[in-house]
Amino acid sequence: MSEIKSEAGLLVYILPFLAIVPLMHNQGWDSSESAILIVAVPFVTFPVILVAGQLYNGHDTWKNKLKEGGILALGALGTSLSAALWIVYDYFDALPDFGDQHSISQWLEWVSFDLLQSDYTLAAETNILGVGVWVDSVTLMLLFVATFLCFLICWFSLGYMNTDPINEDRNHRFYGEFVLFALGMFGMVLADNFLWLFIFWEIMGLCSYLLIGFYYWKESAAYAAKKAFLTTRVGDVFLMVGLFILYDIYGSLEFSVIFHDPSLHGTVDSAKLFWALLMMFIGAVGKSAQFPLHVWLPDAMEGPTPVSALIHAATMVNAGLYLVARMVPFVDVGHHGVPGLEDLGLIIAYVGGITAFMAAAIAFVQNDIKKVLAYSTMSQLAYIFTGLGAALWFYNHDEHHAAVVVFGASMFHLFNHAMAKGMLFMASGSVIHEVHHAHDHLHHGHGDHEHFDPQDMRNMGGLASKMPITATAMMVGSMSIIGIPLIGGFWSKEGIIAETWLAALDHEPLMIGPAILVILTAGMTGFYMSRMWFMTFAGEPKSDVVAHVHEATPWIKEPLIILTVISALGGIAFALLGATDYLSSSYGNAGHLKLHESTLVESVIYQLEHAFLPENQNLRLVGWTTILLSFIIGPVFAARIHGGPLAEGESATPAVSWLVRISGKFGSQDVSALSESDLAEALENRLYFDDLYEGLLAKTVLPMAAFAAWFDRNVIDGVIKQIESNSVSGSLQIRTITTGSARDYILMAAVGMLSIIALIWGIGS
Amino acid sequence: MIDPSWIAGLGVILFGIGLIGAFTRKNAIVVLMCIEVMLNAANLNFVAGTMYWGGSDGWVFTAIAIAIAAAEVAIGLAIFLSLYSTQETISLDEANILRN
Numbered sequence: 001m002s003e004i005k006s007e008a009g010l011l012v013y014i015l016p017f018l019a020i021v022p023l024m025h026n027q028g029w030d031s032s033e034s035a036i037l038i039v040a041v042p043f044v045t046f047p048v049i050l051v052a053g054q055l056y057n058g059h060d061t062w063k064n065k066l067k068e069g070g071i072l073a074l075g076a077l078g079t080s081l082s083a084a085l086w087i088v089y090d091y092f093d094a095l096p097d098f099g100d101q102h103s104i105s106q107w108l109e110w111v112s113f114d115l116l117q118s119d120y121t122l123a124a125e126t127n128i129l130g131v132g133v134w135v136d137s138v139t140l141m142l143l144f145v146a147t148f149l150c151f152l153i154c155w156f157s158l159g160y161m162n163t164d165p166i167n168e169d170r171n172h173r174f175y176g177e178f179v180l181f182a183l184g185m186f187g188m189v190l191a192d193n194f195l196w197l198f199i200f201w202e203i204m205g206l207c208s209y210l211l212i213g214f215y216y217w218k219e220s221a222a223y224a225a226k227k228a229f230l231t232t233r234v235g236d237v238f239l240m241v242g243l244f245i246l247y248d249i250y251g252s253l254e255f256s257v258i259f260h261d262p263s264l265h266g267t268v269d270s271a272k273l274f275w276a277l278l279m280m281f282i283g284a285v286g287k288s289a290q291f292p293l294h295v296w297l298p299d300a301m302e303g304p305t306p307v308s309a310l311i312h313a314a315t316m317v318n319a320g321l322y323l324v325a326r327m328v329p330f331v332d333v334g335h336h337g338v339p340g341l342e343d344l345g346l347i348i349a350y351v352g353g354i355t356a357f358m359a360a361a362i363a364f365v366q367n368d369i370k371k372v373l374a375y376s377t378m379s380q381l382a383y384i385f386t387g388l389g390a391a392l393w394f395y396n397h398d399e400h401h402a403a404v405v406v407f408g409a410s411m412f413h414l415f416n417h418a419m420a421k422g423m424l425f426m427a428s429g430s431v432i433h434e435v436h437h438a439h440d441h442l443h444h445g446h447g448d449h450e451h452f453d454p455q456d457m458r459n460m461g462g463l464a465s466k467m468p469i470t471a472t473a474m475m476v477g478s479m480s481i482i483g484i485p486l487i488g489g490f491w492s493k494e495g496i497i498a499e500t501w502l503a504a505l506d507h508e509p510l511m512i513g514p515a516i517l518v519i520l521t522a523g524m525t526g527f528y529m530s531r532m533w534f535m536t537f538a539g540e541p542k543s544d545v546v547a548h549v550h551e552a553t554p555w556i557k558e559p560l561i562i563l564t565v566i567s568a569l570g571g572i573a574f575a576l577l578g579a580t581d582y583l584s585s586s587y588g589n590a591g592h593l594k595l596h597e598s599t600l601v602e603s604v605i606y607q608l609e610h611a612f613l614p615e616n617q618n619l620r621l622v623g624w625t626t627i628l629l630s631f632i633i634g635p636v637f638a639a640r641i642h643g644g645p646l647a648e649g650e651s652a653t654p655a656v657s658w659l660v661r662i663s664g665k666f667g668s669q670d671v672s673a674l675s676e677s678d679l680a681e682a683l684e685n686r687l688y689f690d691d692l693y694e695g696l697l698a699k700t701v702l703p704m705a706a707f708a709a710w711f712d713r714n715v716i717d718g719v720i721k722q723i724e725s726n727s728v729s730g731s732l733q734i735r736t737i738t739t740g741s742a743r744d745y746i747l748m749a750a751v752g753m754l755s756i757i758a759l760i761w762g763i764g765s
Numbered sequence: 766m767i768d769p770s771w772i773a774g775l776g777v778i779l780f781g782i783g784l785i786g787a788f789t790r791k792n793a794i795v796v797l798m799c800i801e802v803m804l805n806a807a808n809l810n811f812v813a814g815t816m817y818w819g820g821s822d823g824w825v826f827t828a829i830a831i832a833i834a835a836a837e838v839a840i841g842l843a844i845f846l847s848l849y850s851t852q853e854t855i856s857l858d859e860a861n862i863l864r865n
Contacts, residue, residue: 740864
């Protein structure tokens with residue numbers, strides 16, 4: 001206990017960081033001006049951590065007091081969080097008077113240039129690429145999610161990374177890259193033009209690569225890092241092409257120009273804009289790991305668990321969603337958008353539906369606890385894509401109310417998913433860490449490390465009695481992901497499914513595909529998340545390690561508890577505040593916040609009516625089907641196969657013991673026949689997508705790379721080597737005239753001077 | 766008043782003497798003296814030019830050049846001292862280890 005207290009004492013070191021924001025407030029800074037802090041503090045901190053880590057590696061103070069840079073990282077992220085909270089507060093403070101005003105502050109012109117026209121004269125106006133901040137409700141939501149989770153996961157890392165001997169003297173690299181990633185994410189969310197959005201987007205891609213490959217000496221980690229980098233690069237090339245087309249259309253990449261100049265929209269060619277937005281969407285597909293560029297995300301779990309929690313579940317993969325959310329002003333025909341882009345919404349919804357279903361199916365057979373969560377992430381992000389696709393479709397069809405509702409629901413699902421999934425990954429990290437620790441303790445010196453996988457759920461079981469906080473956290477997080485009524489993701493998921501069905505039934509028959517896929521996925525989510533929980537925490541222990549597991553590592557529990565509360569109650573609180581309407585207000589009518597329109601009681605009734613009992617009869621059926629599938633059918637099947645009571649004499653904490661008891665009641669079902677079927681094998685091989693891509697690469701890219709290598713070695717290097725050998729022999733010639741005699745040198749100087757004089761004379765006359 | 770062209774002519778002659786001396790003599794100190802002679806030939810040219818065109822630029826340049834020449838002599842002599850202490854000679858024909 002005293003050890004934990006002294007650990008907490010280290011928080012003293014982050015106080016100077018936290019003083020920055022109040023100080024700026026006292027100096028009369030505006031909250032939107034302080035937005036630069038959110039990016040600038042991490043920008044200053046990451047080189048400090050890396051350099052200091054190199055200089056002081058192994059020093060006592062650096063290691064134990066500063067946690068190899070972890071405390072500095074925590075301080076920097078805490079500063080970003082407090083500045084972000086200040087902006088959020090100011091925004092809400094101003095809301096009743098101003099509606100959804102964008103607070104923009106453009107600091108400086110970064111590059112200005114004149115364009116050459118086709119007749120080789122310069123264009124009249126100078127083009128400017130600026131640097132600035134753009135804040136509206138979508139920005140705020142993502143900014144809060146990013147800063148909050150970065151802070152909590154950094155906190156978690158202090159326990160997870162610093163107590164693992166394998167990371168010793170390497171953690172400064174982890175924290176430095178972690179802070180650089182945070183800088184990229186914050187910058188991308190705040191950027192006020194697509195160019196800077198893209199730059200920060202690439203910084204995140206780089207950090208993702210570096211952190212997946214944190215254990216670079218493991219071949220699988222190096223391979224996974226390469227795979228993630230190259231796969232997302234495919235999407236990024238498309239994104240870049242999309243931005244080129246966009247610049248061609250509008251002559252600018254600034255949000256303020258593109259979104260708010262109605263005269264531009266009137267003259268825009270909708271086919272051209274369609275291609276621009278489609279290319280940008282492909283970029284989003286790569287970043288958010290959607291079909292068909294989804295193959296990198298499961299392998300990315302090779303990175304340390306905090307990295308999986310932060311980058312590959314809670315923040316970076318949301319970048320693609322953010323980009324799609326930024327497309328709304330282009331298609332919103334009620335507000336000067338360009339008509340004729342319904343197909344874009346359909347394509348996005350289909351990609352989302354297919355990914356949601358496919359990822360959920362693959363998650364059925366995964367035994368690695370992090371892989372289950374990875375596929376779950378893909379599936380949930382796909383939900384949000386489906387919702388955004390439906391929203392874009394509605395906006396383009398001028399169905400304003402439905403568009404606002406489903407857009408808000410999608411953004412809200414992003415929030416719920418980020419909170420729950422960040423917490424689930426941290427909880428899985430807690431499980432892995434403690435199981436690994438217990439295994440080391442048990443088999444100290446026996447050296448069967450190679451055969452024991454602390455991430456394999458087949459080595460767990462019955463952990464509910466050993467890890468009460470983790471078990472509770474994981475239960476609440478899973479409930480939020482599944483969409484158990486009244487908890488977290490229920491509200492948002494219900495909205496997405498209902499509005500997709502609304503589009504399919506009342507407007508566009510083709511939307512029925514995504515609609516059916518997402519409602520089936522709701523049931524499948526119920527199965528695989530429950531399966532994960534039951535395999536890990538319920539039933540009898542499946543290996544001797546389990547008996548030695550303790551929840552003892554400091555720094556790990558606090559973030560879990562905070563996020564458990566948010567996941568459990570955040571959904572209901574936001575639902576009561578009318579968050580789904582509010583979050584989409586930046587593109588809708590101002591003043592959607594229900595709190596200002598009616599009493600709290602009315603607001604509660606309104607939200608309950610719309611979640612459980614929508615006015616439309618068909619939607620009511622859809623809603624209750626979803627609840628039936630996700631709440632009853634999925635979990636019950638999972639409990640029948642994997643559930644069971646704990647071993648004799650073990651008792652779990654009351655928060656989860658009821659669930660373990662219920663799961664034991666369903667008895668057990670033998671599914672070994674099913675697990676040996678062709679389908680299960682195909683799912684275990686990830687539906688052969690990885691094999692297909694590798695085969696394609698071997699046929700196309702590898703020969704090309706071999707040719708390029710030959711060309712480089714023989715042609716390019718050949719030219720350079722020829723130049724080099726020529727200059728060597730030339731200089732051998734020249735050095736014979738340096739005789740070493742001062743007399744010769746004087747002669748040369750005199751002759752040179754005389755020839756210069758003669759030259760001037762000749763020119764003059 | 767002397768015609769400036771006489772002064773310039775004296776400068777040319779002095780420069781020629783200095784140049785030939787720097788070419789032909791072996792002793793480093795004599796070579797240094799020849800260089801000083803050339804420098805002073807240039808100073809005479811400044812003086813002649815200023816007398817011909819008027820103004821005071823040439824006087825100033827001359828004063829600076831004399832100061833620099835004094836510093837240069839000090840450095841030159843120091844080089845010869847250290848040359849002598851390492852090579853035991855100040856003959857320019859023998860000090861040729863920087864060849865090729």
